[in-house]
Amino acid sequence: MSVATAEVSQVLRVGVSRCLLGDRVRYDGRHKWFPGLQAELARLHLQAVPVCPEVEAGLGVPRPPMQLVRRDGGTRLMEAGAPHADRTDVLTRAARRLAGLDEISGFILKSGSPSCGLDVPVFDAWGLEVARDEGLFVQCLRAGRPGLPIIDEIRWADRKQRLLFLEAVKRYAAPDPQSCPPDGAGTIAGADA
Template sequence: MAKIPVGISTCLLGKNVRHDGGHKHSRFCTGQLARYFDYHPVCPELEAGFGVPRPAIQLRQQGEAVRLMESKGERDYTDEMTHWIDGALPGLEHLRGYILMAKSPSCGMERIKVHNEKGRTIHRDGRGLFADALMRAYPLLPVEEEGRLNDSHLRENFIERVYAYDDWMRLNENGLTRAGLVAFHTRHKFQLMAHDEPGYRELGRLIANQKDEPLETVAERYIGRFMEIMKVHIRRGAHANVMQHMMGFLRDALSDSDRAVICEQIAAYQREEVPLVVPMSLLRMAQRRRPVSYLEQQEYMAPYPEDLGLRNRI
């Protein structure tokens, strides 16, 4: 399987591109994820021509505007950065996800310090100039900060979204059709149900009534809401509900004792005694024993490569 194109802050790959000549190597990114992600490294400050080493920079509030300024000086880098960003963004449209460096005035996704004209911190809810432009230009793109990937739930959610968005992009590259849109919705039904059941039903109605509007209009509304739903954290009870739903499709493959064991493990998962992989493995074994075509289509069964071990930790 071809690797998925994902953007990443260059310093996370161990490259010495930071202002002090150092890096922020992420072993998770260059180890496990690199087996499946084809990285597109970007260092906005370096590529905008600021050099290495270079003075540290910060966000400063000047009236209504936020400027990118030298931390210990008056040099303003905003126009240079903005010019570079305008030229760089069109070359990122092929990406299926992006991993940013936290706390950076160029790459930070959230909680970035903003200073006054004297360099004093006035609030911490800024966003790096490049990160902000990226997320505005590509609002559907799954974006996450490397540090937040240490959280098992955030990590699993980000990677699940990357694979779902890759599916959507490939659907469009091959030529979007109404039948293709229906097929996309069908294979992601259980995922949507787990993330947000009312949202799942909302998208089902949109698909059912899609002939009332032009395909492009329906598709735009659909994927915008789809990616919103996929951001919702899945509760254990929602996973349990989907797994019990799956058991209904597997009734011919399950003996009474099989069903009892799976129910026990689903209940144990809800009590936080076992990870999700335990009951899911039992359901997948039953599916292999007597395949059900509808379940075979469901991305929920294997939303990303199994050897990433993501369901071992949620």
């Protein structure tokens, strides 16, 4: 049996960037609602746990836009165009709290964000792009929850990558990875649709 026909034996929880769910938490007070995501999660019996690391960090809505900046040999989360507005530490503290969320078996994150994005530009002090990296929240998640499956909404929209993510969520949720049967006696229903 594949995950396509598996029985649902438990509800798995996945963190989701709040702006993808239609919450107006972006720096400009808007959202980035991703059509169909909530319905698809419900159909798969996955429970969405809405998370906005920048709001959790107390940065407010609206707030100045952020960007990753290469500085003193490291990468910092800064307010765009404000060389003294370093938000790295406050967001890192919030991200560490969020990484400890109970029973989260994966994360669906907003692409392009200096906090949530999986591949975002890093700028130098003059505003030139000098590298690409993962957003600060993603880096904290990987450090705090090694192996946690993470995907963004662009990859989620790709059926093959979505299925790989769902399989990874199922494996991550299994108490003992060896105990998760390869044919998936059950956690995610209808995942191949």
